[in-house]
Amino acid sequence: MPIRLLPISLANQIAAGEVIERPSSVVKELVENSLDAGAMQLVIDIEKGGRRRIRIRDNGSGVSKDELALALARHATSKIASLDDLEAIQSLGFRGEALASISSVSRLTLTSKPADQQQAWRAWVEGRDMQAELAPASHPNGTTVDVEDLFFNTPARRKFLRTDKTEFNHIDELLKRIALSRFDVRLTLNHNQKMVRNYPAVDSAQVVDRVARVMSSQFTEHAIALDVEHLALRLWGWVAPPDGCRHQADGQYFYVNGRMMRDRMLNHAIRQAYGDTLNDDRVPTYVLYLELPATEVDVNVHPAKHEVRFQQGREVHDFVLQSVRQALDTKASAKGSSTHSYQPS
Numbered sequence: 001m002p003i004r005l006l007p008i009s010l011a012n013q014i015a016a017g018e019v020i021e022r023p024s025s026v027v028k029e030l031v032e033n034s035l036d037a038g039a040m041q042l043v044i045d046i047e048k049g050g051r052r053r054i055r056i057r058d059n060g061s062g063v064s065k066d067e068l069a070l071a072l073a074r075h076a077t078s079k080i081a082s083l084d085d086l087e088a089i090q091s092l093g094f095r096g097e098a099l100a101s102i103s104s105v106s107r108l109t110l111t112s113k114p115a116d117q118q119q120a121w122r123a124w125v126e127g128r129d130m131q132a133e134l135a136p137a138s139h140p141n142g143t144t145v146d147v148e149d150l151f152f153n154t155p156a157r158r159k160f161l162r163t164d165k166t167e168f169n170h171i172d173e174l175l176k177r178i179a180l181s182r183f184d185v186r187l188t189l190n191h192n193q194k195m196v197r198n199y200p201a202v203d204s205a206q207v208v209d210r211v212a213r214v215m216s217s218q219f220t221e222h223a224i225a226l227d228v229e230h231l232a233l234r235l236w237g238w239v240a241p242p243d244g245c246r247h248q249a250d251g252q253y254f255y256v257n258g259r260m261m262r263d264r265m266l267n268h269a270i271r272q273a274y275g276d277t278l279n280d281d282r283v284p285t286y287v288l289y290l291e292l293p294a295t296e297v298d299v300n301v302h303p304a305k306h307e308v309r310f311q312q313g314r315e316v317h318d319f320v321l322q323s324v325r326q327a328l329d330t331k332a333s334a335k336g337s338s339t340h341s342y343q344p345s
């Protein structure tokens with residue numbers, strides 16, 4: 001075959017193949033966009049596990065009429081402009097690919113109204129060149145992204161979807177991760193017109209209420225609270241005592257500078273902290289937040305952004321290990337939040 005440029009829609013579908021695996025990946029991208037837009041309230045409507053519809057309404061800053069088409073284009077982002085910005089990334093997104101990718105494998109409409117614009121507008125793309133169409137709409141300040149019929153044009157992907165219930169469970173799990181990272185944002189999740197989750201916004205004194213809602217009040221009643229600082233590192237949160245740990249790895253939440261991570265090195269440190277106190281049929285159960293200077297950590301290793309690279313990996317590992325171990329040793333109760341001094345081994 002001769003060399004030729006791919007049609008835009010096909011290039012976008014290939015990009016979608018990398019990050020849009022299932023409905024929960026769409027929800028992740030759209031929720032991150034809403035949070036990046038400063039939204040304080042998100043309503044997520046799911047139909048049929050997300051295969052029929054995923055709709056997210058937010059009260060964030062909105063997209064102006066002039067920028068709607070660009071928001072749907074690939075490599076178009078308002079979040080970084082230079083390599084320096086990339087090095088010091090603050091936002092959750094930055095690749096400028098999500099909306100283009102999702103709209104190439106679904107019927108996506110973006111409706112938005114910035115506070116300083118009289119009229120709301122809506123945009124969608126069609127065809128091989130993904131030309132954007134625009135029409136006036138009615139919408140309060142903020143943005144709605146409506147994704148219908150995910151993978152309707154990519155049968156191979158569609159075939160890999162599981163039951164509606166399983167797909168919805170992935171979405172529910174994703175929302176829990178978000179709920180534990182943004183206590184100040186109100187999150188509502190509906191499935192087939194029924195409210196399934198509602199996480200009201202809480203202030204810093206009520207954080208434990210949010211954790212109880214996500215993890216169960218049993219977890220917060222028995223968990224050991226910790227808050228440890230050492231040099232530029234801080235680790236705080238809750239760990240379950242060995243006999244309160246779950247049998248499945250569904251209660252493991254670790255955040256690095258506010259981003260949820262699944263990192264082998266960190267998992268290892270926590271597992272090691274429990275040592276042989278943990279029965280074979282249980283796994284560590286925790287909600288933990290590690291904070292360190294942004295220059296000490298690279299969160300951009302993986303497009304799905306679950307892995308992390310530390311400048312001082314060994315130090316971070318040992319700090320997490322020692323802090324969790326000391327907390328478990330004191331067997332303090334969750335109610336009397338305890339602060340431990342850190343002693344490097």
Ligand code: ADP
Pocket residue numbers: 029033034037058060061062063071072076077078079093094095096097098099100143
């Ligand atoms: P990225 O998030 O990597 O910038 P996306 O394709 O997810 O790329 O979004 C493209 C752009 O569309 C964003 O940079 C942002 O300017 C705009 N945008 C997307 N979703 C929203 C939203 N909910 N509210 C405001 N602006 C949004």
Ligand code: MG
Pocket residue numbers: 029032033093094096098099
């Ligand atoms: Mg994005």
